[in-house]
Amino acid sequence: MKKIGLYIHIPYCKQKCIYCAFSSFCGKDGTIKKYFEKLKEEMLCHKTELDGKTIASIFIGGGTPSFVDAKHIEEVLLFVKNEFNVQKNAEISIECNPDSVSLKKAEIWKKCGINRVSVGLQSIQDETLKLLNRPHNFSDYKRAINVLKQAGFSNINTDILIGLPNQTEGDIKKTVKALSDEGLTHISAYGLMVEDGTPLKKMIDSGKIKTISEEKAVALYNLTYNELKKYGYNRYEISNFCKPGFECKHNLNYWNRGEFLGVGLSAYSFLNGTHFENTKVLTDYLNLPYKKLNEEKETIKTAKEEFIMLALRLEQGLDIEKFNKTFGENFLIKFEKQIKKLKESNLIRIEKNHIIINNFEVSNMIISEFF
Numbered sequence: 001m002k003k004i005g006l007y008i009h010i011p012y013c014k015q016k017c018i019y020c021a022f023s024s025f026c027g028k029d030g031t032i033k034k035y036f037e038k039l040k041e042e043m044l045c046h047k048t049e050l051d052g053k054t055i056a057s058i059f060i061g062g063g064t065p066s067f068v069d070a071k072h073i074e075e076v077l078l079f080v081k082n083e084f085n086v087q088k089n090a091e092i093s094i095e096c097n098p099d100s101v102s103l104k105k106a107e108i109w110k111k112c113g114i115n116r117v118s119v120g121l122q123s124i125q126d127e128t129l130k131l132l133n134r135p136h137n138f139s140d141y142k143r144a145i146n147v148l149k150q151a152g153f154s155n156i157n158t159d160i161l162i163g164l165p166n167q168t169e170g171d172i173k174k175t176v177k178a179l180s181d182e183g184l185t186h187i188s189a190y191g192l193m194v195e196d197g198t199p200l201k202k203m204i205d206s207g208k209i210k211t212i213s214e215e216k217a218v219a220l221y222n223l224t225y226n227e228l229k230k231y232g233y234n235r236y237e238i239s240n241f242c243k244p245g246f247e248c249k250h251n252l253n254y255w256n257r258g259e260f261l262g263v264g265l266s267a268y269s270f271l272n273g274t275h276f277e278n279t280k281v282l283t284d285y286l287n288l289p290y291k292k293l294n295e296e297k298e299t300i301k302t303a304k305e306e307f308i309m310l311a312l313r314l315e316q317g318l319d320i321e322k323f324n325k326t327f328g329e330n331f332l333i334k335f336e337k338q339i340k341k342l343k344e345s346n347l348i349r350i351e352k353n354h355i356i357i358n359n360f361e362v363s364n365m366i367i368s369e370f371f
């Protein structure tokens, strides 16, 4: 049976972080019950597409899935297990924010098969968390980690942001040490993105917040990489680090161009060679019959581009043999000129039949050479 990933989007949050451009809402709690009904309705529409496929990983993301009553999470997982083939040892992750983790919720998550928790921390500095309008402080985070461990979770990720206003090298060192002290298995370190339409963008434009320079952000990323390595966290994707054997299977499936179904508001899918997405409008999701949007059949060209772009983000790099087999072409001959140029500039290397990026901070530029 073909393995696929299932993503379930929960778009509710306690409050909106100033940098957030995700499909998430606060103050719409009255729609939660209906939203979960619609999720089930949507999943039933995909039943024939999932025939002959096994769900090998489930990722409940958001939004803040820990914000909603755990009984909704329990019910939706039970529904998935009853209606579809779910692999026995499937990786099942849930995203949470520290302030909305309770022992009761964590015990329900554990009981319904969730075996990986991803905690959004972003910074250990309380002033920065306040500035970002995060709904928690650092002690809430420490309490949440304790609660999760008490409930029996041992595979725990934490998200942090790199390139925050006023972030220093000392902050990075303290952050990595503090997270390592918590005994986490996985750390995701994302660069802060300033998205149009966010309060952060407005605050930067009006001079209320000063961003750090591009060079400083690159230096902080490199420092994060070195510090994480020191504490035994190996990079396996540009922003993702883990203790040996704790790579996120769900995300690896995306990066390896595996199939996945995304359900819920704004969720994105790649199934049976077709990309499609859902509405981003909550009222439409709640009130209109389910409809796939922007359906696009994959072409050889888009498949190749995606293969290259995703594979080069991985620490192990692009598997030349896999590319050649998938597309019936010889990568080294097709991109001879580009490879020569990038190798001469020491930006890539070839190791064990893989193309590997040497400088992840210029990965976008390197990847663009192949298009």
Ligand code: SF4
Pocket: 012, 013, 015, 016, 017, 019, 020, 021, 022, 024, 062, 063, 064, 097, 120
């Ligand atoms: S918790 Fe996440 S989804 Fe919710 S507002 Fe903050 S960044 Fe956005």
